[in-house]
Amino acid sequence: MNKLKRMLCNVPVFLWICFPLAVIAQSNGQQNKLPLTDLSAFKLAKSWQIAGDVIMNPEKAGALSIVKGTGVLVNVFDEKKKGEDLLTQMQHGDMDMEMDYMMARGSNSGIYLQGLYEIQLADSWGATDAKASDNGGIYERWDDARPEGQRGYDGHAPRQNVTRAPGVWQHIKISFQAPKFDGAGKKTENARILLVELNGIRIQDNVELSGPTRGALSQQETANGPLRLQGDHGSVAFRNISYTLYNKPRPELLNLNYAVYKGKFDGEPDYKTAAPEAKGTSVLLSSNVNTLQNDFLIHYTGDIKVAEPGEYSFNLSVPGGSGIMRVAGNPVVTVKENGGTGKVTLKAGTTPFDLYYSKVVDWARPALGLVVAGPGVREYLISDGNVPSSDMVDPILINVTGKNSLLRCFIDLRDGKRVTHAINVGSSAQVHYTYDADNGMLVQLWRGGFLDATPMWHDRGDGSSRATGFALQFGSAKPAINKLSDATAAWGSDTTGTGFKTIGYKLDKDKKPAFSYSIYGTVVTDATTVLDGGQGIERVIELQQPADKLYYRVVAADKIEEIGKGLYIINDKSYYLHLSDDSGKPIIRNSGLQEELIVPISKKLTYSILF
Template sequence: MARPRLLSFNRLMAFSAMLSSLALGSTALGQTRKLGLEDLSAFQNPGKSWQVVGDVQAELGKENKLQTEPGKGVLVNLPKRKGAGKDLYTAFEHGDADIELDYMMAPGANSGVYLQGLYEVQLEDSWGKTDLSAASNGGVYERWDSSRPRGQEGYQGHAPRQNAGRAPGLWQHLKISFQAPRFDAQGNKVENAKILRAELNGVTIHENVELFGPTRGADSEKEVAKGPLRLQGDHGAVAFRNVTVTEYKTPQPELENLHYAIYPGRFDAEPNYANLKPESEGASATLNANLGTEARQYLLRYTGTMLVKEPGEYTFHLTTPGGGGLVKVNGKEVMPMNYWNSTGSVKLPAGKVPVEVIYAKQMDWAKPAMTLQVSGPALREFLISDKEAQLADVTDPILVDPKERPVLRSFIDLPGDHRVTHAVSVGSPEQLHYTYDMDNGALVQLWRGAFLDATPMWHERGDGSSRATGSVQLFGKPAPVLARLSSEQQAWVTDTTGTSYRQKGYRLNQRNEPTFKYQLYGSNVQDAISLLENGKGIQRQISVDQPAANLYARLADGNEIEEVSKGTYLVDGKAYYIRLDEAGGAKPLVRNIGGRQELIVPVRNRLVYSILY
């Protein structure tokens, strides 16, 4: 149950994000290599199905096919048939690493990324699928034992948390933070490998997944400290670009000889300890904010030494909700006494250096809470304070379930400090959702996965806003979809000024799908948005009663718009598709305006188009 006085929502959300990153492998100062993809020299004995090209493109409906263009920068696998391709291995090996890449699936294809050649993260064309399993796009593939009972041979697989995948032919982004297995001096495994965190298209799909052994299809059952990155090549057409591997090789610093002292009272700055007598003091094995004091406000001071195993610049991040703190290392103040969050860096030699950490609990209502994270040269950020410490007074999120096809009105905040004040977000059990701006008659965003986090709106007094929680495609600052243009080169209107725009609400059909109604330029407009089969996209039907002269609709606005087949367009570097379904004979136009491209079409009485995502 929340306390009467809670953190402001911005601080609460920042703290929640920090919690999710603890010990999950955020990129720090690791050694990063980017695969140039000018040729295949980064790989061992590449098979004939692999090649380097300049660009790739899929055609929806053509199974397992990718078209290529000459050039460099894109790695593509084009097996002539399933099973004919060959897996691709990097010439280097990795241990602890962050792997980051873009990939594109052909329709119906699947592939995989094998960490160290042993542990597979599945890549699959999951477009139109809502059931999730270890074989879904982004799943950690199962292990296999043929001696187990029939139907139970596969085990210890992990489905992704959400279906955050996109349509075939669109670029997708995968990031994996991997921790290699640990071995003792005799070569015995003492700790399993882990996927600390995996993100697909900006959505967390795995956290702290322990890998008890190689997954099905691994090269070997023998686990190793280092192994090559492996790209599966025998299952389907797939392309990769922007492949980077950040390795972490430095042993973690260790704290030794910790001594604590507790001083009751409120402290906003570091005191002169010579004039203070501690309430209690003693030795401690870890940094922990809660040592059992009855004082509601107090200062906790730790002193000790840090064993630094590799010289270089180290970064410290101290979190002290409900209070302040500071860190000194090797006689230097890494960060001053600061409230809530502090970050600072310092260059350290190898060896033992003195360390001082202070936690000042200033808010009497807060529970004791402190974390200290450290990163450094080729060292992934890790939690050096007590891993069992309770970081308290963070509310559980209030998530809206899309199973009942909710229609929710709220504020929606967009990048650039723009707030949509009359937003309507529409959810679906098919896990594709959108937000509509009733002030402009505009689509704001479309996303796949979970629906809305309504915590900022419904927790305590709230601020009226909610947030999309899946893989989001934004459509820029809201502007009317319809506008009168004196010529095909007139700039698009940015708001409804001068259009006689009047919002008339919306009505719901039997599937709880809204048709938005408004007046524009004296015409009555109905804007009906419905879900395509299996959640592959949305279809928008705009009906205009007695449309004004020179009325146009803007279907897309982006840096790049290309027609890939008759009536079908790719927008913004293969981020999503626009398909023109019905235009009453009107011809669409891709035009260049202010360094950007727009897809516009004259509007007669009825216009129908789809967004495929």
């Protein structure tokens, strides 16, 4: 790694600043992109600028290169001049948002929702004990009046540390629910972080915020406030910032009347002539107006009131039976078994609706649920909360035991392809990989939980599992080693004619495997080791009998860019790949719609993947 540090320190640094003009428009209930063609979407701060690209040295704190252009928002941190926080012109209440961000080595930043509640951004790469101050944490509140050592409180660490290397793009999704106030301005409901998903992994879930976190713009909570990006603790870059605002009044169900009919119903009775078991009015859509547990039908009529015209979606839950929801006499959701969805365009104001729930299955608990979402309205339960998850399947998750765990199975990849002879290797450092025994190649690599084996063991199962984290993939399944007439020859798509034969693997004392196979008359040993701090992996491939014109395909990707001798950044700054000095001369070449990095191999090849 010392050689890697030296090479990265030689990446040139240059700055370019431009401040053209543009306008930002708000809309409600639709995904909007924050324009990054200039800084007009923000209240100006001197340390921020717009760029076309940015390169951050993963081994040197604060070092970065900026490329002229648009689309990337960059905070250039200077210890002497410090930096400033950046506020959007846009104000928000309830909001979903997502963005890519890149951290410089040792950098610290944050996303302040409404300028008050901070989701921490930090270079926590390799941290083993995640805290609220680590990447993806909800930062703590602060009270100087509390006893020493207790002044920081109500912080929430991420469930696990899935931080990627400094200098690569990371992706975050946030769902935020703003505090609620009555007509007199009194707070009636605390703000909530409904979801934080980092690099494809859920790390925060339904966290109530008792008040503003430390460093907030104010201690006064409001229904709306600006988005704030922290810029005073290090260099950071953002791109692809999108958001959806939910600031319209929720739909209401009014004038609810119900009638309960006893019996098994395949369809609806004639409501004009059938005698109901019970009937009345209700302030809430619920199955609790009925005392029967089975063999009944509940029919509701009423009005649905919306403030914003547009398309609304409905999800109707009727456990143990069937049902229908009609709006203005037209079917919107038709349910034959347990639940269903549908959409309808509504005008502002009230529209008549009706629905029924017929229950015939003895073992199911009665529960009528209706969920609605629409323009400017986040999905919510408009009926009572007595809705069971009877159709949910509890996931069957496999965790790592000891330092390493192995599982052989089919593995389904992100691109939908299946590896039929996969060996999955999990580590206690929460860095895991899949090895394709049919081709002797590394298929995928991920950080977080190990395997979701629900498809393999639920019901009859299909023998497959999937990674529980967002996995890096290294190209389609092809032999890792090929004999080529020259470096331009096509790579073989299978092992036909290569003499390929799987030998198996040997485990060391920590159950770490070293795989072996024969190909082109030589025996290959393939061993992978997780780097300290879980920062990536190192791979060592050794050949017992050298052979002529053998090449190793290290990776196939959409983009492979060399940024230093033996150092590459892959797929739009997704991860780093470092080839050791003992490798042959690497070659980047086109292969259909992708690029390949291949290396001539005689005795040994060592390379690392940092992510």
